[in-house]
Amino acid sequence: MKIKSAASERHVLNVTVDNEPGILAKITGLFTARGYNIDSLTVADISDDHAISRITVVTNGPPEVIDQIEAQLERLVPVHGVSDLTTAGPHVERELALIKVAGTGDKRVEALRVADIFRASVVDTTTESFVFELTGAPDKIDSFIALMRNLGLVEVGRSGVVGMIRGATGA
Amino acid sequence: MSEQPKPEKQTGAAILTQCLVEQGVEFVFGYPGGAVLPIYDELFGHEGLRHILVRHEAGAAHAAEGYARATGKPGVVLVTSGPGATNAVTGIADAFMDSIPMVVITGQVPTALIGTDAFQEADTVGITRHCTKHNYLVKDPADLAATIEEAFRIASTGRPGPVVVDIPKDVQIAVPSMSRASKLTASHRYAPQMAASPEQIIEAIEMIEQAERPVLYTGGGVINSGPEASELLRRFQDITGAPVTSTLMGLGCFPNTHPDWLGMLGMHGTFEANMAMNRCDVMVCIGARFDDRVTGRLDAFSPDSKKIHIDIDRSSINKNVPVDLGIVGDCATVLGQMIEAWGDRRAQDLGEWKARIAGWRARECLAYPDKSKKNPQAIMPQKAVERLYALTHERSPIITTEVGQHQMWAAQYFGFDKPNKWLTSGGLGTMGYGMPAAIGAQLGHPDALVIDIAGEASIQMNIQELGTASQYRLPIKVFILNNEYMGMVRQWQELTYESRYSNSYSDSLPDFVALAEAYGWKGIRIQGNDELDAGIEAMLAHDGPVIVDCCVAQDANCLPMIPSGAAHTEMLLYGDQVEGTMDDEAKALV
Numbered sequence: 001m002k003i004k005s006a007a008s009e010r011h012v013l014n015v016t017v018d019n020e021p022g023i024l025a026k027i028t029g030l031f032t033a034r035g036y037n038i039d040s041l042t043v044a045d046i047s048d049d050h051a052i053s054r055i056t057v058v059t060n061g062p063p064e065v066i067d068q069i070e071a072q073l074e075r076l077v078p079v080h081g082v083s084d085l086t087t088a089g090p091h092v093e094r095e096l097a098l099i100k101v102a103g104t105g106d107k108r109v110e111a112l113r114v115a116d117i118f119r120a121s122v123v124d125t126t127t128e129s130f131v132f133e134l135t136g137a138p139d140k141i142d143s144f145i146a147l148m149r150n151l152g153l154v155e156v157g158r159s160g161v162v163g164m165i166r167g168a169t170g171a
Numbered sequence: 172m173s174e175q176p177k178p179e180k181q182t183g184a185a186i187l188t189q190c191l192v193e194q195g196v197e198f199v200f201g202y203p204g205g206a207v208l209p210i211y212d213e214l215f216g217h218e219g220l221r222h223i224l225v226r227h228e229a230g231a232a233h234a235a236e237g238y239a240r241a242t243g244k245p246g247v248v249l250v251t252s253g254p255g256a257t258n259a260v261t262g263i264a265d266a267f268m269d270s271i272p273m274v275v276i277t278g279q280v281p282t283a284l285i286g287t288d289a290f291q292e293a294d295t296v297g298i299t300r301h302c303t304k305h306n307y308l309v310k311d312p313a314d315l316a317a318t319i320e321e322a323f324r325i326a327s328t329g330r331p332g333p334v335v336v337d338i339p340k341d342v343q344i345a346v347p348s349m350s351r352a353s354k355l356t357a358s359h360r361y362a363p364q365m366a367a368s369p370e371q372i373i374e375a376i377e378m379i380e381q382a383e384r385p386v387l388y389t390g391g392g393v394i395n396s397g398p399e400a401s402e403l404l405r406r407f408q409d410i411t412g413a414p415v416t417s418t419l420m421g422l423g424c425f426p427n428t429h430p431d432w433l434g435m436l437g438m439h440g441t442f443e444a445n446m447a448m449n450r451c452d453v454m455v456c457i458g459a460r461f462d463d464r465v466t467g468r469l470d471a472f473s474p475d476s477k478k479i480h481i482d483i484d485r486s487s488i489n490k491n492v493p494v495d496l497g498i499v500g501d502c503a504t505v506l507g508q509m510i511e512a513w514g515d516r517r518a519q520d521l522g523e524w525k526a527r528i529a530g531w532r533a534r535e536c537l538a539y540p541d542k543s544k545k546n547p548q549a550i551m552p553q554k555a556v557e558r559l560y561a562l563t564h565e566r567s568p569i570i571t572t573e574v575g576q577h578q579m580w581a582a583q584y585f586g587f588d589k590p591n592k593w594l595t596s597g598g599l600g601t602m603g604y605g606m607p608a609a610i611g612a613q614l615g616h617p618d619a620l621v622i623d624i625a626g627e628a629s630i631q632m633n634i635q636e637l638g639t640a641s642q643y644r645l646p647i648k649v650f651i652l653n654n655e656y657m658g659m660v661r662q663w664q665e666l667t668y669e670s671r672y673s674n675s676y677s678d679s680l681p682d683f684v685a686l687a688e689a690y691g692w693k694g695i696r697i698q699g700n701d702e703l704d705a706g707i708e709a710m711l712a713h714d715g716p717v718i719v720d721c722c723v724a725q726d727a728n729c730l731p732m733i734p735s736g737a738a739h740t741e742m743l744l745y746g747d748q749v750e751g752t753m754d755d756e757a758k759a760l761v
Contacts, residue, residue: 002756018360021308022296022297022300022306022308025297025300026300029300029301030301033301064489064493067489068486068489068490071485071486071488071489071490072486074485074486075484075485075486076305077304077305077325077360077361078305078360080360
C-alpha cells in the first residue's frame with residue numbers, strides 16, 4: 001500500500017475576513033480538516049472600526065489543491081475575499097524576526113558586523129548578548145539565522161509573512 | 172438580567188420565537204433541557220409555532236432534515252446545551268453533506284459560566300464549526316434578531332446547509348439594552364452568485380449542440396434549486412435530446428418513466444448509466460459533485476469527454492475531477508439561461524448514441540435472480556421494493572430510507588418522477604435517518620403517503636422515534652427489509668474478506684410486530700411471496716403508523732456494483748463471482 005504525494009508549490013494568500021470570534025479557528029480548522037498545509041500565518045485587524053482582519057497564509061500544494069484552498073476559503077461566510085499573491089504577479093513579501101545571540105569576544109564582534117550587513121538593528125543588548133530585529137523576505141531571514149548559528153544563536157521569533165501587490169492598485 | 176424588564180420590552184427568548192414566526196417557521200423539532208427552559212416557556216401555548224417533541228436529539232435533527240427535503244423550507248431544531256447539542260451533531264453533519272437547509276438553536280450555559288466546565292457545557296460552536304455552513308454564539312440579546320435573520324438566509328440560499336445559533340441562557344432571559352443598537356442590523360454579507368455570464372452560457376450550449384454522445388449528469392443541486400429546476404431540466408432535455416442520469420441525491424429531478432432516463436449512476440447505478448458516462452463526448456454535470464461513489468476510479472472516469480459543471484458552490488468545481496467549463500450558478504437560473512440561449516438550434520443526430528445505450532440497456536442489469544440460493548422460498552428484497560412501488564406509485568409517495576442495501580434497492584427499484592419525494596442520507600450515510608425524516612416529511616405533507624424503506628439494523632438506530640409518531644398521530648409507514656444482516660457490510664465482507672462475517676449478523680432482533688404494538692402502531696409481518704401484496708395492501712389500508720417486518724432472503728446482494736477502485740466499465744453484474752479478496756489498494760478505499 002503506497003501513500004501518494006504530489007509535487008508542491010508555495011503560495012502566499014491574503015484573506016480578508018470579518019473580525020468575529022472563531023474566524024481564525026474556522027480558517028485553521030479548514031486547513032487541518034482538508035489536509036492542507038500552513039507554512040506561516042499572520043493575522044491582525046486592519047480597519048478603523050476593527051471590523052475587518054487580514055490574514056496572510058503561506059501554504060504549499062499542487063496547483064489544483066491551491067485552487068481548492070482558495071475556493072474553500074471563499075465558501076466561508078465571514079470571508080470577504082482571497083487573493084493569491086503568487087499568481088497575481090509582482091508583489092512584496094516581508095517578515096519580521098527577533099534573533100537573540102549570546103557571546104563575547106570575536107564572535108560578538110562578528111555577529112554585530114553581520115547584522116550591519118543585513119541591516120538588522122539591535123533592539124536589546126547586554127555585555128554578552130544582542131537581540132536583533134530584522135525585516136525582509138523570508139529567505140533573507142533564513143540566511144541571517146544560518147550565519148548566527150555559529151555565533152551564539154539563543155532563540156528566534158518570526159512573525160510569518162505579510163505580503164502586498166506592487167503598484168498603485170489594491171488586491 | 173440586572174435590569175428589570177419593562178413590559179413592552181422583549182426577552183431574548185421572546186425575540187427568538189418572534190423571529191421564528193417572522194421566518195415562516197411552522198414546526199420546531201426539539202427536546203427541552205436546562206439551558207433552553209426560557210425558550211420552552213415562550214413556546215408554552217404559543218399559537219404560531221408547533222413544537223414537535225422527539226425522543227432523542229438525533230431524531231430532531233433528522234426530522235428537520237426530512238421536513239426541509241420534503242418541503243424545500245428550512246427545518247428548525249431546538250436542543251439544550253451539552254449532550255443536547257452533541258446528540259444533534261450527526262444530523263447537522265448529515266445536513267451539511269447533503270446541503271439541507273436547517274437552523275439549529277442550541278442552548279448554552281450562561282455567558283459567565285462559559286469556559287468553566289459548567290454542568291452540561293460543551294463548546295457547541297467549536298464542535299459544529301466544520302459541519303455547519305456557519306455558526307454563531309450570541310452573547311447579547313440585541314444581536315439576536317439580526318443573527319436569526321442572517322442564519323435563515325445563509326441556511327436557505329446559495330448551497331443550502333445547516334446553521335447553528337448557540338444562545339446562552341442569560342441571553343434568553345435578558346432584555347436588549349436601549350443604548351446599544353445591534354451592529355449586525357444591516358447584514359448584507361453572503362450573496363451567492365446565481366446566474367452565469369452570457370459567454371459561459373454560449374460556450375456551454377455550443378459544446379452541447381456539437382455533441383454526438385452527450386449525457387446529463389444531474390444531482391441533488393437540481394432538487395435544492397426548487398421544483399422549477401426540475402421542470403427546466405425536463406425542458407432542456409427535451410430540446411437537446413440528451414440522455415439523463417442522476418446521483419442518489421438527484422432522484423426525482425427527472426422522471427424515471429422517460430425513455431431517455433438511464434437510471435442512477437455510480438457504485439450501485441445501472442450499467443447503461445455508467446457506460447454512458449464512460450463513453451460520452453460531452454458531460455453536463457448539473458448540481459452534482461463528482462463524489463467518489465459516482466466516479467469510481469478517478470483516472471478511468473469518463474476519459475474522452477469534455478465536461479461542463481454547473482454548481483452554485485465554486486469549491487465543488489474542479490475538486491475531484493477537472494472540468495473544461497465550470498459555471499458557478501443556481502441550477503434553475505442557469506438552465507433557464509441555457510434554454511433561452513439555445514433558441515432554435517438543433518442538436519446532433521443522437522440516433523447512433525441512443526442505439527449504443529439501448530445495447531447497454533439490453534444487459535438488463537437490474538434483473539435479479541428470482542430466488543435465493545440459501546432459501547428458495549424467501550422473498551427477494553428487490554421484488555419487495557418493486558411490489559411496494561407498483562402498489563403505491565399512483566399515490567406519489569414520499570420515500571425515506573435508512574442506509575445500506577435496502578437504500579440502494581429502493582434507489583434502484585422504486586421509481587421517482589417528481590422532486591422532493593426521495594429523502595435519503597447520501598453524503599454522510601447515516602443509519603437511523605429514515606424514520607425521523609419520515610416524521611418531518613409527514614408533518615410537512617400531512618396528506619401524503621410517507622414510507623420509510625428500512626433495514627432491520629438501521630431502524631434500530633433511532634427506533635425511539637416510534638413514540639414521536641404515536642404522539643403526533645403521524646401515519647408513517649416503516650417497511651423493513653429484514654434479512655437479519657447488516658447487509659451491505661456482509662456484502663463487502665464477501666467481496667473483500669472471504670466471507671468472514673465479522674459482527675455483521677443482526678443478533679437478538681426485537682419482535683418488530685410486538686414492538687410496533689407496544690407503541691400503539693400496527694405491526695404486520697410478511698414471510699412469504701404469497702403474503703407480500705396483501706401485507707403491503709394492509710399497510711396502506713391502516714389509517715395510522717405501521718411497521719411492516721418483511722422477512723427477505725438473507726443472502727441477496729446489491730448489484731450491479733462498481734467495486735472499490737474499479738472503473739465504470741468494470742461493473743459486477745448479477746451472475747458474477749462476488750466472493751473473494753482484494754489487494755490493499757482496493758481495501759483502503761471506502
